[in-house]
Structure formats: C-alpha cells, structure tokens
Amino acid sequence: MQVKKEEVKNALLLEAEKEFMQYGFEKASIRRIVKKAGTTIGNFYNYFENKEALFSELVDDEYKAFMYFVNSHNQQGEPEVLLDTLDAGQLREVLNQFVGTLIPVFSQKLFLLTSRSEGTKYENTKSIVLNVITEHYLEHIRELNSNNGDNKEIADVVGHSFLEGLLYIIEKYTDEKLRQRLINEHILFYFLGTMAVLGDSNREKPC
Amino acid sequence: MQVKKEEVKNALLLEAEKEFMQYGFEKASIRRIVKKAGTTIGNFYNYFENKEALFSELVDDEYKAFMYFVNSHNQQGEPEVLLDTLDAGQLREVLNQFVGTLIPVFSQKLFLLTSRSEGTKYENTKSIVLNVITEHYLEHIRELNSNNGDNKEIADVVGHSFLEGLLYIIEKYTDEKLRQRLINEHILFYFLGTMAVLGDSNREKPC
Amino acid sequence: MQVKKEEVKNALLLEAEKEFMQYGFEKASIRRIVKKAGTTIGNFYNYFENKEALFSELVDDEYKAFMYFVNSHNQQGEPEVLLDTLDAGQLREVLNQFVGTLIPVFSQKLFLLTSRSEGTKYENTKSIVLNVITEHYLEHIRELNSNNGDNKEIADVVGHSFLEGLLYIIEKYTDEKLRQRLINEHILFYFLGTMAVLGDSNREKPC
Amino acid sequence: MQVKKEEVKNALLLEAEKEFMQYGFEKASIRRIVKKAGTTIGNFYNYFENKEALFSELVDDEYKAFMYFVNSHNQQGEPEVLLDTLDAGQLREVLNQFVGTLIPVFSQKLFLLTSRSEGTKYENTKSIVLNVITEHYLEHIRELNSNNGDNKEIADVVGHSFLEGLLYIIEKYTDEKLRQRLINEHILFYFLGTMAVLGDSNREKPC
DNA sequence: AATGAATGAGGGTTCATTCAT
C-alpha cells in the first residue's frame, strides 16, 4: 500500500501550494491538504516538521533568490537606455529583453511570499519589496525633479500600485508568454506614467 | 446597571471595524471584539444575529451607495474636460473638484468591502469593482485606439493596480486632505500613463 | 440544563487535583478531567485560561504562603529550647506545639507544588525547598561541629530524605491528627539522628 | 553499510537509559532515542519488541538480582555486630565493609526500576522495596521495643525517607567512592536515628 | 539489518453560536 516517497511529498507540496494560494498561510488547513493529497495527518509529519516548514519548503529558494536579486539589482540598476527615449515602441523592445532576464524572479512563489505569508517568518517580504521599489522610484524622480519635498507618500502609493499589479499578473496569468507581455506593459505603463506626471515641467517639448 | 443600547452597539461596531480591518472577516474573533467593547459574548447576540450580520451592518450602506454610484456613474461619466488637455497642472485642478465629490465614496468602509470581506456575501465586491473599472478603461481606450483586439488582460491589470492603489490610500492615509491629494495624484497618474502608452500613435504632436 | 457556575468550577478543580496528584501536570489529561467533572472541553476554557492556569489556581496561594513562610522562617528560626535537651519525650512536646503552627503549610497542595509540577512555572519549588532545608541543616551542624569541610553532599542527602519523608506524609496521610503526629516523629527522628551522628565527638556524656 | 548488530543495540540501550532517566518511561520518546542513537524507528523494532521490552532489557536483570537479594537478605540479615555499639566511628567501619558488598545492588538501574518505571510492569517495585524495608525496620524495633502498637505508619515514613535518600544518592552521585561514603553515612544516620528515638526508654545509660 | 512511510488516537486549544438565567 506504500507509495514512493517522492510521490507523496510532491502531492503534498502541490496541494499545499494550492491551499496556501487560496486561503493564505493561517487559514490553510493541514487536514484539507493531506486529504486532497491522499494521505493522513500523521504521515504529513513524516515529510514536514510543521506547517511553517511546509510553507518554507515552497518558498524559501525563491525568497533567497529574490533577496539576492534585490540586493544586486540595487547596485547594478536598469538599462540606461530607458532614459533616452519616451517612445513607447522603442521602450517596449528594450524592456522586453530586460524583463526576459527577470522572469524566473516573477514566479507564483513570489506571490505566496508577499501575499499569502501572513503568520510566517516571511510575512514582511511585501513591505521589504515595497520599500525597495519606493526607494528606487524616489531616486529616479529626484534625478528629474528638484522639489522632492512631499513626494514620499506618492512614491509609497505608486510603488504599492505597481507591486500589486505585478503580483496580480503573477497570480492570475500563468501562461509564460502572456505573463511576460503583461509585465512589460505594466512596467512601461509606470515608466511613461511617471514621465508624464513629472515631465511637463522638466522637459522641453523639442519639436 | 444597564447601559444605553446605542452605546453598546456603537462600541461593538467600533471595535468590530478595527478587528475586521486588522484581521479580515474570517480571522476576526468575536471574543476579542466583545472584550474590547466592554461587553459579553451573550450580549453581542442581542445586537447582531451573527458575525456576518455584524459585518453587514458595518458595510451594507456603503455597499448600496457604492453600487448606486457605480451604476449612475456608468451613465453619467466623468468630466469631458479631462479629454481636452494633457497638461498635468490643469488636470489636477479639474480632478480636484471631481474627486472632491467622490470623497464620501472612498471611505474606509470601501476597504472593508473589497479587501476584508472574504467569507461574507460581499466577498465578490472587489471583482465587481474591478470589472467596472476595467470596462470603463476599455471604453476609453477604444475611443482612442482602433486596434483593441487584445487589450482585455492589460485593462485587467491596469484596473487592478489602480484599484489596489486607491484602496491602499483609503486604508493607510486617514487624514482627509492628504488622502484627497493622493487620490488626485493617483488618478492623474493613471490618466496620463494611459495617454502616454496609447498616445504616441494617436495624437499629433501639435507643435 | 445549566448548573451553577461554582459547582462546575469546583468539580473541575476537584477532579483536576486528583488527576494532577495521580499523573503529574504533564501526563494529566484535560479530556479526562472534564469527563470526570461532567462537562466538556469547550466549557473548560470558560473557566480556565489553559492547563497551567488550572494548576496555578490549585497551588498558587499555597505557593505564596509557603514562600512567605520560608522567608520569614529563615529570620525567625525554630524554638531555642530544642537545643537544650536530647530527651525524646521532652522534644516531642516542644515539637508538637511548633509543628502545630505549621500544619497549614504542610497541605496536599505543597505536594502538588513540589512533586507534581514538572512542566509548570512551579517546577523548581522542590529544589528551592531543598536548598532552604540544606542550608538550614548546614548552619546547625556548623554550630556543633568545627570540621565541616565535606558535609555538603551529606547535607544534600539528609535534606532530600527529610523532605521526601515530609512530602510522603502529606501525600498519603490525610487524617489531620495522624499527619501531625507523623510529622512530629519525622522531625524528631532527623533531629536526634543528626545529634547522634555528630554528637559522639562533640558532647560530653555527662553521667 | 551495515553496522554490527551489537553496536546498534548498545547505542539504543545507552540512549534509552538516559532518556528514561530524564523523562521516565511514559514521557520518554522512542523517536528521540533512535535519533540520539543514530538509527531509525523502523530499525528499533528489529531490536526490541516495543517500548516496554526496551525498558525491560535495561532493568530486568537488576530486578531479578534485587529480588533475589531481598529474599536472601531477609533470611540472612545484617551484621550482628551492628547491635553491639552505638559509637559512630566503629559503626562506620563495619558498615563500610557491609555496604561494599551491596554496591552492585545500588546501581542506577535500581533508580530506573523504582522511580522511572511508571507505566511498566515494574511500576510496583518501589512499593515492594518499601514494604521490605518497612518490615525489616519493624522487626528491629520490635526487638528493642515492646509497645509496637502504632508504629506501622512511622515505619512506613522512615522506610520511605530512607529509600528516597538512597535512590537520590544513586541518581545524583555517580562517583563510586563518594557514593559509597554517602550510602554509609545514610545508613548510619538511620541506624543512629532509630536508636536515638527508641533508645531513651530501652537502654541504660551505662556510665 | 535497515529504512521510513503509514496509521489513527490522543494531546492542548480556539471558535461561533445557543440558551438558561
């Protein structure tokens, strides 16, 4: 009656991921997970130390990779060329390549980490990411705009909206190509939107 | 020894709102609510039929008002003047007046309705709102852009980001003036962003 | 179907005391307790915050009283007259009065505190008591005996034996008169035993 | 890859003894034992039928030896010479030889048998031993004292204290020399204490 | 001999809700 170990573990991980996606960490039920995975509660604890260890096994690699990305990205920055044009078509092309390299980062696991992790040690991930985005955003607009006195809250809101949009894409659109296109457009939207809001006062319309 | 009915009910509603804001409907605990409200579990059920009725009492008026607003807004539309200019400064002024009339709509209760209602009959509110926004958005870009073949998903993402930003403002920034300014900027950002993304191919740069 | 609150609580306390006496804190089962007390698990938590709070309610007064006794006793000491004679009959009389004043201290609860409290915050009570007894014992024999170099371990053993005997009386003999007599004899035994062991070298046989 | 059978078994016995010493039979965890012994739960059951069989293997020889000792000791008795003197110094010497012969009996296993066996078939060992001691004690004082009417409970208490002291030495003091010295002093204490309590009425002070 | 997967009962605890007082 025994099944090979990996099968059960994979079934547990698979059902757990669904359960966490649907309910979040705290409302997820181990009883439901093991039932759907076709095993028993007792057996669950042969595979995972506890509920949080199960969650960790799902997201920890992603978490580390993402933190590594965040740190290295901070130093490296994005393509300079972005700042050379406001033409949507050209930007799309540049972004497409750039985002292509980031695709592994924007996995479903990132959604678990940021939006379904309440009650775990990862529960601050979203605010960490938000801080990074906000800082990043503020740096950019400081370059363009001198009077940055009261932009903190705006950056907070823009960063939050941007992040939620990104996470929404990751959660909902699993087809890889579509996802990449949507991420492209999403970033493009925020880039052009920012330029448009700030731009009028900064740039000479050169025609 | 009796306290006037309204006082108790108000205390319950007050603490319930905080509890639902913090935990969401399902993780909210009636025991905690009554304790903080200074009454007892038994008495709670003299005022409310059950947990969901309590939630309803907090949000139902808002829900109806919002649905009414959504429906009437669909017919009435927003200020035409928005379409006449892309100057951020002028748009700000117009928006400021427009948003001023909407402020009552963007209350904390709307946040409860959309983001803390899982497990209640209101749990679909966010997707309803999202649909409205998305439809709205699609209509606008259809006016501006002929090839609207595959914009549905983009509209979905833009709508979602926009909505999440709006809800974030409502949740986090309670000072009325700041909130209105942030909402203004938020709408402006989306308006200009949309124009910028679409605009290059549609508008003659008239200089 | 409801019973007056105090009845249920008392039933719970009564059965809990039996359960803790028989099994100790950790092996005691709340399910068994509530079953014997004629109520349900859910209801148990209307009366007590958790298992340890139940234990505390049984022993905390006793714990405080005992600690107070220990501290004040340290300063006050026992009857001087004990040191004036080695006649068992006389000592019995003196001890009888002395022990009479201590009877409330030597309750069944003290047994719970020292011998059934593993896993609770009281689990160190026995070693505290043992330290007090040992220190006390060492002081006495230092008065009588100059070469106290290596008596620490002996005092430890004597103290432990004495304490275990005392707790055994408390646990097993519930009749108050018998208990007092046994405590008397117990103390007497340790007093005379100590004198006998040390005495040969210290006292002039005065005949 | 296989380890020799005896090594595994010995490792299990070793860790089991520690575990039983620390937690007692019922709270001991086979999972912890096998982990510390470097093997697995499944393999454990190749060596021992179940948890109780493991405990038995640790203590059964000791149990039988002790029971044999108890029975033969009952017939044989202790050195007559003990009764000839009350001088502590002389008694120490006699006892030292006597106790030396008993040392194997007073092993750590005896502690397991009496104080960590709850839940096993050995759980009555302590009360058996206590009965033996008590009977023994009563016989002695009957020789010395005619009015033995109500000494049963006192013997019970004295026996218990004596036994607990002995077991405490065995548990805590593992250095062989120190242990023997403490056992000597312990027996001496009880011998002299008993004499002192009874003695006044029985012996002529011969000076 | 060795592994660890599998089981099911039981551990303490929280919950929304009902209802007698």
Added chain:
DNA sequence: AATGAATGAACCCTCATTCAT
C-alpha cells in the same frame, strides 16, 4: 439588556507501532 455556561467541531501537532521495501 445582560451574563457567561455549554456545546462540538476544528485547529496544529506528537505518539507508539506496523509493515512494505
């Protein structure tokens, strides 16, 4: 109106033991 006692299901988790491999 107010109290809180009562219920039972569900929560996460640990346990000794069995057994297929």
